[in-house]
Amino acid sequence: MREQNKKAALQFKNVDFHYKNTEGKIPILKNLNFSVADGEFVSIIGASGAGKSTIFRLIVGLEALTSGSICLNEKAVDNRSGKVGYMPQQDLLMPWRTVQQNAALPLELKKENHLDRKTVKNLLEAFGLKGYENKYPHELSGGMRQRVSFLRATLSGSNVLLLDEPFSALDAMTKLYMQEWLLEQWEQQQSTILFITHDISEALFLSDRIFVITETPITALKEIEVPLERPRRQQDLDKKEVTELKNNLLEQFRTRV
Structure with missing residues (x-):
């Protein structure tokens, strides 16, 4: 695994967010804290409607925080439009x-x-x-x-890139090719990537860490270190420790369906 720079490229600090409807406030994030290191590749997985895309919308500035702060490169930024x-x-x-x-x-x-x-x-x-x-x-x-x-x-x-299920509409073979291509570009650019996916194998192949959304409202993200060195090949997903991790994650989501 690539050695991570200690500098944080992205941080959520005590972030709250809720939607409003005719019935009142619907909490989505409550006092959420997490950090992504400069040059790190982190994936977010969770059930549909769990709040994955909401996290992206808050980072981009398409939604306004209820409270807390979002930091880019260790500086709190109120107007993040165009900065990621x-x-x-x-x-x-x-x-x-x-x-x-x-x-x-x-x-x-x-x-x-x-x-x-x-x-x-x-x-x-x-x-x-x-x-x-x-x-x-x-x-x-x-x-x-x-x-x-x-x-x-x-x-x-920006050194921070947000990718929201970018390969979900591609056929299986093209998707595998694009995953390998993305890792090549990431290695060359040394960028920081936060990646949303529903595909557990994709998250394991691409990521240094995986954030798992286990509840809504989101109060914390379960963090998983991917037990693979870099560079990687698709065949590495067949390693015993990776297969066991994948099966554990699948079982977690199966119990929530």
């Missing part, structure tokens, strides 16, 4: 824009257009998209669309 890279489950590429134009969108929003052509051209090649610069989203495979979406997230300029 976010890759949703659907790629959300704009169909009227080319691959290069879609990828460059964060630079345009930050008014850094002078970086567009050179920066994006170099990264397109690194992401295996050379020759597709002027293609439109409908001309790409699902895996290639997700590469463009990930490139767009990295061009946010």
Whole structure:
């Protein structure tokens, strides 16, 4: 496992959050604390509706905290909009824009257009998209669309990337390939990734640690260290200790269905 820098890239400190409806307040997070180290890959797993995506929405700034604070690189940040890279489950590429134009969108929003052509051209090649610069989203495979979406997230300029089930819509073979590709990009960029998934095998293959949501409202996250060194291969998931861990996690979720 990669040795982690002691600096925290992301921290939740005593975070409370609730929704309001006609019946009153619905608590989702209560006094939640957790930390993700700089350069770490952490996955979040939990049942549907448990609050995984709500955590992302709070980090991005799409929802407002009820109380507490969220820190980026050990500094409390009130306005986090645009300060983290976010890759949703659907790629959300704009169909009227080319691959290069879609990828460059964060630079345009930050008014850094002078970086567009050179920066994006170099990264397109690194992401295996050379020759597709002027293609439109409908001309790409699902895996290639997700590469463009990930490139767009990295061009946010943040060292913290949030990936919300980015491979769930892909076929099985493409998904395995994209998992390996993502680890290669993460190793090269030395970024910090928080990754939501319903796939326990995916979480085990990708992550340094796994946060398990076991209750709602969320008062704590159960932390699991993945017993695999890096670099990894898909075959490593067949190791006895990993298989036992996977079966234990499956059993936990089976009892909650």
